[in-house]
Amino acid sequence: MRYLPVHVVILAKDEERCIGRCLDSVIGRGFSSIVVLDTGSVDSTCGLAASYEAHGVQLVRIPWMESFAAARNRALELFDSVWVFFVDADEWLPVGEVEKLFGGLSALANQPREDLAIAPVIYDVDRDSWVNEVPRVFFASGCIEYRGEVHEYPVVSADGDSPVRLHKLNFTLNHDGYGREVAVRKRKTQRNLALLSAARERDPENPRWLYFSIRDGLPLHSPEFLLQACNKLVEMADHKSSGGDRTNAGEYLRRALPLASQNLGFHGWWSEVERNCVVLDELDGECSPDAQYLRRISDLWLGGLPDSSLSELIRIRKDDRIVAKSTLCPQGRHLDAVIAAGIEARYGGDEADRYRDMCAPWDDMFFVSSRIRMPQAELA
Structure with a gap:
């Protein structure tokens, strides 16, 4: 099969853990070139990348500019x-997915390409979750650039930073870069919060930076910061954002209110949680x-889950249309x-475990592996 010209760019910094896996997944798959763009590694990443030179891998080193957008834009300038x-670098392309990518691009051959962005399915193997709205494939023609220090996003810069035209393509990238061990070792939370602070200072009216600040630093933020951030998002929601x-x-x-409310509830600010819940109901209609x-x-936290509330929650859980609205x-x-916590409080641990065994585990500020973090005595 003759493939369309597609060039791979791998951003990397101190990725000796996984750069080999990433490269192994793309070499020999029909790509026109593979570039590793290193932004200042001090471990063996560059040496490992250079060892793939015989397979056509090119190592390009650039200084870290405190911006992922700047790094990606530098890469786009190469083509x-x-x-x-x-x-x-912490992603890899499973066997069989490259054919889906090339086939999808061939099917789009007659469409305008200058403003088109292709989003794969990015599967997080640690969290057993996926997203399909993060663009990763572009036609490099000088029309598309990235914006943002972190959680960067593409825009059509040739049209005054208008949104890209997104096409979701059914091919998968696997990802494991936010497992706890890796995230702690690379200090990703601290890095992201510092970059997000810079983004908020540079672009204070962009709601993106507030949301990701809430999400990435959720357990670390004070309730006061979260209330202020959510109030600002409410104000922003009243007018059309740009950028x-x-x-x-x-x-x-x-997306922000359910996250912020976890922190607020964990600190006992339940009246503020209820106000957020009212807003969420209004947003969902x-x-x-x-x-x-x-x-x-x-x-559960304040005294126990009434039978009527548990029954209502079970009813909602059975409604796939409602559940799909969850962020x-x-x-x-x-x-x-x-639901399992309510069953345990009412019928005991054995009944709750039978229910948990039928479900995928859940972790957040209230639960670890679907077991509530509060002392069980508080659930009586």
């Missing part, structure tokens, strides 16, 4: 009028599954966890 496929981000302020608010989750956690877990794992 002209070709498809560029960004792969992170070329495909996600609007209202959606960032939907009906019963929000995440609001229901938070309210039932409040019941915490569209698969409903968080609802399963709180």
